[in-house]
Amino acid sequence: MNAFVLLVIAITFFKGFIVKKKSYGFVASMIAIIFAILMTLVFLATGSFGYGILGYLALPAFVWYRRRLFIEGRGT
């Protein structure tokens, strides 16, 4: 199921590129960060590592999308 989560995040990013709407990238990066926080909690609780922790790498993308959305509005 963790692979499914990563797949959905990837597809959401991809759809954003296809339809040229930043809202998809914004949401995908947001979900990736939330998932990374959850995987961190799982790691702390059980010691089990999940690749979802790498979702923190989406943080710069989240900041970028947020800035572009609030300055430029939706679209490219």
Add this chain to the structure above:
Amino acid sequence: MKVAMVGNPNVGKTALLNALTKGNFEVGNFPGTTVEKKEGRARVGGREIVFVDLPGIYSLEAHSLDEKVARDFLINEKPDLILNVVNASNLERNLYLTLQLVDFKIPMILVLNMIDEAERRGIVIDADKLSKILGIPVVKTIAVKGIGVEELKREILKDGRIPRLVVGKDLNSKLKMAEKIAREVVTFEKAKLDLTEILDEVFMDRHLGIPIFIVFMWMMFTFTYTVASPLTDLIDLAFSALSERISSLNGIVFALIGDGIVKGVGSVLVFLPNIAFLFIALALLELSGYMPRAVYLMDRIMTAFGLTGRSVIPLIMGFGCNVPAVMATRTIEDDRVRIATILVNPFMSCSARLPIYVLFAGIFFPKLGTAVIMGLYAFGVAVALISALIFRKVLLRGEAEYIIELPPYRIPNLRDVWILTWNRTKHFLQKAGTVILAMSVVIWFLTSFPSQNIEESYAGILGRVMQPLFAPMGWDWQFVLAILMGFVAKEVVVETLGILNTPIAQIMTMPQALAFMVFSLLYMPCLATLATIKAEAGWRWTIFAVVYSFVIAYVTAFTVEVIARLI
């Protein structure tokens, strides 16, 4: 002074209650119902005020249980003041309820909440004009930030005013008047970028909406069970150690306390982290505004089975544990759908049953184990949905009446999340703990007398006596006893077979094993779940759940055994 807080769902009544009482509120039920009631106290200007948060409703026409409870409260309890909490972003729709409240001739104050959201959307409301039209004070607030609360308290001390507006009694008059008033007081300016629109573009996307919903459900599931697991293990360890320590002392009283009471209390408290974490997750989903989107996305699928979108979350939670899943049905407004969801929830195979499947699949289906187990889960879902359809067509008939409203997204206030979680968890402990405690003493007695040897105890005798009932499935008395013990908790099934050193592979055939797994999947839920069902739905439905699930389990297991034997 008693103040009733009335408003549509998701307008921020709980956040306002929290702000007014500084978190000093309790969650319970309205008498004789399972409708949640939040009541808080505060000292305002030297006066003791009791705030009662009525359920979120769209009208007082008493079609649903929530509406009936709210209306009955206003008629019978006669509050001194009504705080009509309104979502400033959707004034016209909210005013319909306001105009119904006018009929009660109780002093009112209109609270225009979420004013920041409205301004972000370019909605400007002339509060002074609105106050003149309605004849009552109007206060603008942002409850989650505590803005406007002091002004509201000052108005509360002035006791509000009885609305002097004359409104027609019928639905159409009120709707027309709400529209007219909204047109007079609301103006639109250029909207700032709307976060809600941006998020909804993706969360409600035709192709991505449901996968994203599944992702959030999986995250909630993981949070509830995996992240809470160390706490669960700790509580289990603590109570097991305490129980062993006490029961190791000589004397029947110590045995009762150790093996009966401490073990019994432990069996409830071991669920506590899961329950608390579930309520945290649900509170985050509710307060963020995502929950109504999830309901909307799943609604069409669920409607085909007589349920609604709101049934999905409790059903998914049932895969972890049926206890918090049944508690989660409180979010379902329609009572018939809520009862149906509660009754079918035990068919969603909880995690406690997994050891049973793993044990038997490992012995009899070494190569197909995963497929068999997945098949059992899918079969459970099918039985749940078909049962729901039958219940809604036969026992719980009627169109489900509900409105799905999509409120704006908000970052949940952590204090609100904590208070909601704590109050709901406390309520669970009080309700489920008393029945479990009593039954654990009974179970201890049955397994300890007249002999400490479980084979010769009343429970063992019971297993032998009940065995002929299960003779059509060909199960030995050890398996019947394990099934009976599973009534306490499903984990005990495997534990019992272990204590009896049952040579499973030697005394059972593959068809019998398959029938046993199917029976374990479907038969009556464990004691903790039954206690929760009783708390949420009453004794009648609890007894029905026991009888129905037993019959379904028996007939299905027998059929599976016969078919598997013939193949």
